[in-house]
């Protein structure tokens with residue numbers, strides 16, 4: 761049964777004198793190469809030049825802090841339950857007295873990990889979160905050489921207090937969709 765109509769029946773006819781010279785074929789190839797010198801380039805000089813992403817692009821996650829700098833996540837596990845790829849794992853812990861500035865809720869995620877090799881960037885974790893703690897951003901997941909390096913823990917997911925990740929555009933998008 762034919763799966764496509766692209767198959768070609770091989771021909772065993774003898775090559776002509778010109779075909780045996782290969783020069784016409786080489787010149788034909790050079791003509792195609794030369795033509796591409798004058799066409800609009802489809803490549804860009806990444807990473808110096810970056811293409812604009814669609815506003816709905818879903819990239820690397822961020823675990824947000826509140827206005828006072830405390831982690832918003834309360835380790836409820838709803839994001840992990842919603843994740844179709846089972847990419848999220850976490851360990852919950854009780855907040856101790858004096859840690860109110862670190863964690864907004866009485867329970868917090870002592871460990872929070874996302875396996876970026878499993879993640880399909882569907883955004884369901886973001887939708888499921890009742891605390892507006894996790895968002896997908898327009899940042900790329902950096903390339904790694906080893907599989908364990910794709911397990912992103914809190915050190916890579918929680919936004920640094922002095923370098924907050926702006927997700928206001930994504931929140932506005934959500935409001936527009938509603």
Ligand code: SF4
Pocket residue numbers: 839842843844845846847848874878879880881882883884885886
């Ligand atoms: S984006 Fe989707 S696949 Fe990735 S961690 Fe969130 S819910 Fe799971």
Ligand code: SF4
Pocket residue numbers: 832833834835836837838839840850869888889890891892893894
């Ligand atoms: S990120 Fe949100 S849904 Fe996931 S455990 Fe934290 S508070 Fe719950």
